[in-house]
Amino acid sequence: xxxxxxxxxxxxxxxxxxxxxxxxxxxxxxxxxxxxxxxxxxxxxxxxxxxxxxxxxxxxxxxxxxxxxxxxxxxxxxxxxxx
Numbered sequence: 001x002x003x004x005x006x007x008x009x010x011x012x013x014x015x016x017x018x019x020x021x022x023x024x025x026x027x028x029x030x031x032x033x034x035x036x037x038x039x040x041x042x043x044x045x046x047x048x049x050x051x052x053x054x055x056x057x058x059x060x061x062x063x064x065x066x067x068x069x070x071x072x073x074x075x076x077x078x079x080x081x082x083x
Contacts, residue, residue, distance in 0.1 A: 049073060 011029040049057040
């Protein structure tokens with residue numbers, strides 16, 4: 001997960017978000033927006049998919065787009081909780 005938060009305190013906000021949704025993994029904080037600028041992100045929230053350190057998708061937002069990217073990364077038979 002890469003957190004690109006508007007303003008100060010993004011790392012704390014990302015931690016609270018991960019705790020709420022039980023997301024386990026590395027969170028990269030980009031409070032100054034440098035990485036977001038390099039990716040062409042113009043607003044938040046924006047989903048960014050990374051596979052082994054390589055950005056594979058930016059801006060995926062609809063449920064169908066999200067499922068397609070998740071299945072591409074995890075495999076077509078990966079269990080996905082619809083909750």
